[in-house]
Amino acid sequence: MVLEIRGLAHDYFSGTALSQIDLSLGKGQHSLLLGPSGSGKTTLINLICGLLTPQCGTIRICGEDMGAARGSEADDIRRRHVGIVFQTLRLVSALSLFDNLLLAQRLQRGGKDPATARALVAALGIEHRIKARPAELSQGEAQRAAIARALVGEPALLVADEPTSALDGENMRRVADLLLENAERTGTTLLIATHDERLKDVMPNVVELTPPGAQRRVA
Ligand SMILES: Nc1ncnc2c1ncn2[C@@H]1O[C@H](COP(=O)(O)OP(=O)(O)OP(=O)(O)O)[C@@H](O)[C@H]1O
Numbered sequence: 001m002v003l004e005i006r007g008l009a010h011d012y013f014s015g016t017a018l019s020q021i022d023l024s025l026g027k028g029q030h031s032l033l034l035g036p037s038g039s040g041k042t043t044l045i046n047l048i049c050g051l052l053t054p055q056c057g058t059i060r061i062c063g064e065d066m067g068a069a070r071g072s073e074a075d076d077i078r079r080r081h082v083g084i085v086f087q088t089l090r091l092v093s094a095l096s097l098f099d100n101l102l103l104a105q106r107l108q109r110g111g112k113d114p115a116t117a118r119a120l121v122a123a124l125g126i127e128h129r130i131k132a133r134p135a136e137l138s139q140g141e142a143q144r145a146a147i148a149r150a151l152v153g154e155p156a157l158l159v160a161d162e163p164t165s166a167l168d169g170e171n172m173r174r175v176a177d178l179l180l181e182n183a184e185r186t187g188t189t190l191l192i193a194t195h196d197e198r199l200k201d202v203m204p205n206v207v208e209l210t211p212p213g214a215q216r217r218v219a
Pocket residue numbers: 012013014015016017035036037038039040041042043044195
Protein backbone atom coordinates (compact mmCIF):
# COMPACT_ATOMS: atom_id res chain seq x y z
CA MET A 1 0.00 0.00 0.00
CA VAL A 2 1.20 3.53 -0.76
CA LEU A 3 -1.02 5.05 1.93
CA GLU A 4 -2.49 3.11 4.82
CA ILE A 5 -4.39 4.88 7.60
CA ARG A 6 -5.99 3.01 10.50
CA GLY A 7 -8.08 4.37 13.36
CA LEU A 8 -6.76 7.90 12.98
CA ALA A 9 -8.11 10.58 15.31
CA HIS A 10 -7.09 14.13 16.12
CA ASP A 11 -8.30 16.61 18.72
CA TYR A 12 -7.43 20.27 19.09
CA PHE A 13 -8.09 22.18 22.30
CA SER A 14 -11.15 23.52 20.50
CA GLY A 15 -12.54 20.00 20.00
CA THR A 16 -12.34 16.89 17.84
CA ALA A 17 -11.20 17.48 14.26
CA LEU A 18 -11.00 13.84 13.11
CA SER A 19 -12.20 10.57 14.56
CA GLN A 20 -11.77 6.98 13.36
CA ILE A 21 -10.39 7.55 9.88
CA ASP A 22 -9.49 4.46 7.86
CA LEU A 23 -8.14 4.85 4.35
CA SER A 24 -6.01 2.68 2.08
CA LEU A 25 -4.67 3.60 -1.35
CA GLY A 26 -2.53 1.30 -3.47
CA LYS A 27 -0.07 2.24 -6.21
CA GLY A 28 -1.72 4.34 -8.91
CA GLN A 29 -5.08 4.55 -7.11
CA HIS A 30 -6.84 7.91 -7.01
CA SER A 31 -9.26 9.19 -4.42
CA LEU A 32 -11.19 12.31 -3.59
CA LEU A 33 -11.30 13.35 0.05
CA LEU A 34 -14.52 15.30 0.06
CA GLY A 35 -15.86 17.29 2.98
CA PRO A 36 -17.28 20.70 3.90
CA SER A 37 -15.27 23.44 5.57
CA GLY A 38 -14.22 22.34 9.06
CA SER A 39 -14.54 18.60 8.37
CA GLY A 40 -10.82 18.06 8.97
CA LYS A 41 -9.33 17.87 5.45
CA THR A 42 -6.33 20.07 6.20
CA THR A 43 -5.79 18.29 9.51
CA LEU A 44 -5.73 14.95 7.69
CA ILE A 45 -3.33 16.24 5.02
CA ASN A 46 -1.02 17.64 7.69
CA LEU A 47 -1.06 14.28 9.47
CA ILE A 48 -0.33 12.36 6.22
CA CYS A 49 2.53 14.74 5.42
CA GLY A 50 4.00 14.45 8.92
CA LEU A 51 3.38 18.09 9.76
CA LEU A 52 1.16 17.00 12.67
CA THR A 53 1.66 13.99 14.94
CA PRO A 54 -1.30 11.63 15.33
CA GLN A 55 -2.74 11.32 18.80
CA CYS A 56 -4.37 8.02 17.93
CA GLY A 57 -4.08 5.54 15.06
CA THR A 58 -1.44 4.76 12.44
CA ILE A 59 -0.30 6.26 9.14
CA ARG A 60 2.01 4.29 6.89
CA ILE A 61 3.41 5.66 3.65
CA CYS A 62 5.06 3.11 1.35
CA GLY A 63 5.36 0.89 4.42
CA GLU A 64 7.10 3.56 6.50
CA ASP A 65 5.59 4.63 9.80
CA MET A 66 4.85 8.31 9.29
CA GLY A 67 2.65 8.41 12.38
CA ALA A 68 5.53 7.45 14.66
CA ALA A 69 8.12 9.61 12.90
CA ARG A 70 9.27 12.84 14.51
CA GLY A 71 10.92 16.00 13.18
CA SER A 72 13.57 15.33 10.56
CA GLU A 73 12.52 11.69 10.30
CA ALA A 74 9.02 12.77 9.20
CA ASP A 75 10.57 15.35 6.82
CA ASP A 76 12.66 12.57 5.33
CA ILE A 77 9.69 10.22 4.74
CA ARG A 78 7.73 13.11 3.19
CA ARG A 79 10.61 14.12 0.93
CA ARG A 80 11.10 10.59 -0.34
CA HIS A 81 7.46 9.65 -0.95
CA VAL A 82 5.08 12.62 -1.01
CA GLY A 83 4.47 15.51 -3.41
CA ILE A 84 2.13 18.26 -2.24
CA VAL A 85 0.11 20.80 -4.22
CA PHE A 86 -0.74 23.45 -1.65
CA GLN A 87 -3.84 25.60 -1.96
CA THR A 88 -1.61 28.68 -1.93
CA LEU A 89 0.84 27.04 -4.38
CA ARG A 90 3.96 28.13 -2.42
CA LEU A 91 6.37 28.43 -5.31
CA VAL A 92 9.69 30.09 -4.38
CA SER A 93 9.21 33.66 -5.62
CA ALA A 94 12.90 34.43 -6.20
CA LEU A 95 13.37 31.45 -8.54
CA SER A 96 12.18 30.85 -12.10
CA LEU A 97 9.57 28.18 -12.73
CA PHE A 98 12.30 25.81 -13.97
CA ASP A 99 14.59 26.49 -10.99
CA ASN A 100 11.63 25.79 -8.68
CA LEU A 101 11.40 22.35 -10.26
CA LEU A 102 15.16 21.68 -10.08
CA LEU A 103 15.16 22.72 -6.42
CA ALA A 104 12.28 20.34 -5.67
CA GLN A 105 14.15 17.53 -7.43
CA ARG A 106 17.32 18.23 -5.48
CA LEU A 107 15.42 18.25 -2.18
CA GLN A 108 13.47 15.09 -2.98
CA ARG A 109 15.95 13.06 -4.98
CA GLY A 110 19.30 14.55 -3.95
CA GLY A 111 20.09 15.50 -7.57
CA LYS A 112 18.79 17.37 -10.59
CA ASP A 113 17.32 15.83 -13.72
CA PRO A 114 16.62 18.71 -16.12
CA ALA A 115 15.37 16.37 -18.87
CA THR A 116 12.57 14.99 -16.67
CA ALA A 117 11.69 18.50 -15.48
CA ARG A 118 11.56 19.73 -19.08
CA ALA A 119 9.35 16.81 -20.16
CA LEU A 120 6.96 17.54 -17.31
CA VAL A 121 6.59 21.26 -18.07
CA ALA A 122 6.03 20.33 -21.72
CA ALA A 123 3.32 17.82 -20.73
CA LEU A 124 1.68 20.52 -18.64
CA GLY A 125 1.83 23.08 -21.47
CA ILE A 126 4.02 25.65 -19.70
CA GLU A 127 7.35 25.03 -21.43
CA HIS A 128 7.34 28.54 -22.86
CA ARG A 129 7.20 29.98 -19.32
CA ILE A 130 10.11 28.09 -17.73
CA LYS A 131 12.21 31.23 -17.23
CA ALA A 132 9.36 33.21 -15.67
CA ARG A 133 9.21 33.90 -11.94
CA PRO A 134 6.02 32.85 -10.11
CA ALA A 135 4.73 36.47 -9.94
CA GLU A 136 4.90 36.65 -13.74
CA LEU A 137 2.69 33.60 -14.25
CA SER A 138 -1.06 33.63 -14.72
CA GLN A 139 -3.10 31.86 -12.03
CA GLY A 140 -3.58 28.85 -14.31
CA GLU A 141 0.12 28.71 -15.24
CA ALA A 142 1.12 28.99 -11.57
CA GLN A 143 -1.26 26.17 -10.71
CA ARG A 144 0.27 23.96 -13.39
CA ALA A 145 3.75 24.95 -12.16
CA ALA A 146 2.75 23.84 -8.65
CA ILE A 147 1.54 20.51 -10.05
CA ALA A 148 4.82 20.11 -11.96
CA ARG A 149 6.81 20.96 -8.81
CA ALA A 150 4.90 18.32 -6.82
CA LEU A 151 5.41 15.64 -9.50
CA VAL A 152 8.98 16.38 -10.56
CA GLY A 153 10.51 14.31 -7.76
CA GLU A 154 8.34 11.37 -8.92
CA PRO A 155 6.62 10.85 -5.56
CA ALA A 156 4.68 7.67 -4.81
CA LEU A 157 1.88 9.81 -3.33
CA LEU A 158 0.59 13.16 -4.59
CA VAL A 159 -1.60 15.12 -2.20
CA ALA A 160 -3.49 18.17 -3.49
CA ASP A 161 -5.28 20.56 -1.14
CA GLU A 162 -8.30 22.32 -2.72
CA PRO A 163 -6.73 22.55 -6.18
CA THR A 164 -9.96 23.57 -7.94
CA SER A 165 -12.29 25.38 -5.52
CA ALA A 166 -11.49 28.84 -6.87
CA LEU A 167 -11.84 27.83 -10.52
CA ASP A 168 -14.73 28.00 -12.98
CA GLY A 169 -16.10 24.79 -14.47
CA GLU A 170 -13.79 24.70 -17.48
CA ASN A 171 -10.62 25.36 -15.48
CA MET A 172 -11.73 22.97 -12.72
CA ARG A 173 -11.94 20.24 -15.35
CA ARG A 174 -8.55 21.23 -16.81
CA VAL A 175 -6.74 21.11 -13.48
CA ALA A 176 -8.42 17.84 -12.47
CA ASP A 177 -7.49 16.28 -15.82
CA LEU A 178 -3.91 17.51 -15.47
CA LEU A 179 -3.61 15.98 -12.03
CA LEU A 180 -5.16 12.69 -13.14
CA GLU A 181 -3.28 12.40 -16.46
CA ASN A 182 0.09 13.22 -14.94
CA ALA A 183 -0.45 10.99 -11.92
CA GLU A 184 -1.40 8.18 -14.29
CA ARG A 185 1.62 8.81 -16.50
CA THR A 186 3.98 8.51 -13.54
CA GLY A 187 2.04 5.76 -11.70
CA THR A 188 1.53 8.13 -8.79
CA THR A 189 -1.19 7.59 -6.17
CA LEU A 190 -3.37 10.69 -5.96
CA LEU A 191 -5.37 12.10 -3.05
CA ILE A 192 -7.31 15.32 -3.65
CA ALA A 193 -8.79 17.02 -0.59
CA THR A 194 -11.64 19.36 -1.45
CA HIS A 195 -15.12 20.65 -0.73
CA ASP A 196 -15.64 20.99 -4.51
CA GLU A 197 -18.47 18.54 -5.26
CA ARG A 198 -17.93 19.03 -9.01
CA LEU A 199 -14.85 16.81 -8.78
CA LYS A 200 -17.09 13.81 -8.08
CA ASP A 201 -17.79 13.69 -11.82
CA VAL A 202 -14.07 13.43 -12.57
CA MET A 203 -12.97 11.15 -9.74
CA PRO A 204 -15.42 8.43 -8.85
CA ASN A 205 -13.55 7.09 -5.81
CA VAL A 206 -14.78 9.36 -3.01
CA VAL A 207 -14.01 9.31 0.72
CA GLU A 208 -16.58 11.52 2.43
CA LEU A 209 -15.32 13.47 5.40
CA THR A 210 -17.98 15.02 7.60
CA PRO A 211 -17.56 16.96 10.80
CA PRO A 212 -16.63 14.55 13.65
CA GLY A 213 -19.08 11.91 14.74
CA ALA A 214 -20.16 10.81 11.26
CA GLN A 215 -19.13 7.58 9.56
CA ARG A 216 -16.45 7.42 6.86
CA ARG A 217 -16.16 4.96 4.08
CA VAL A 218 -12.98 2.92 3.84
CA ALA A 219 -11.62 3.15 0.30
N1 LIG B 1 -4.59 24.70 14.88
C1 LIG B 1 -5.85 24.52 15.27
N2 LIG B 1 -6.23 24.75 16.53
C2 LIG B 1 -7.50 24.54 16.94
N3 LIG B 1 -8.48 24.10 16.13
C3 LIG B 1 -8.18 23.88 14.85
C4 LIG B 1 -6.85 24.06 14.34
N4 LIG B 1 -6.85 23.74 13.02
C5 LIG B 1 -8.11 23.36 12.73
N5 LIG B 1 -8.90 23.45 13.81
C6 LIG B 1 -10.33 23.07 13.88
O1 LIG B 1 -10.43 21.70 13.50
C7 LIG B 1 -11.54 21.48 12.63
C8 LIG B 1 -11.06 20.93 11.29
O2 LIG B 1 -10.30 21.93 10.64
P1 LIG B 1 -9.57 21.70 9.23
O3 LIG B 1 -8.85 22.96 8.88
O4 LIG B 1 -8.80 20.45 9.28
O5 LIG B 1 -10.85 21.50 8.28
P2 LIG B 1 -10.98 21.64 6.69
O6 LIG B 1 -11.94 20.61 6.27
O7 LIG B 1 -9.63 21.63 6.06
O8 LIG B 1 -11.62 23.08 6.54
P3 LIG B 1 -11.49 24.13 5.30
O9 LIG B 1 -12.11 23.45 4.10
O10 LIG B 1 -12.29 25.31 5.80
O11 LIG B 1 -10.02 24.44 5.13
C9 LIG B 1 -12.26 22.83 12.53
O12 LIG B 1 -13.28 22.85 13.48
C10 LIG B 1 -11.18 23.84 12.89
O13 LIG B 1 -11.74 24.99 13.48
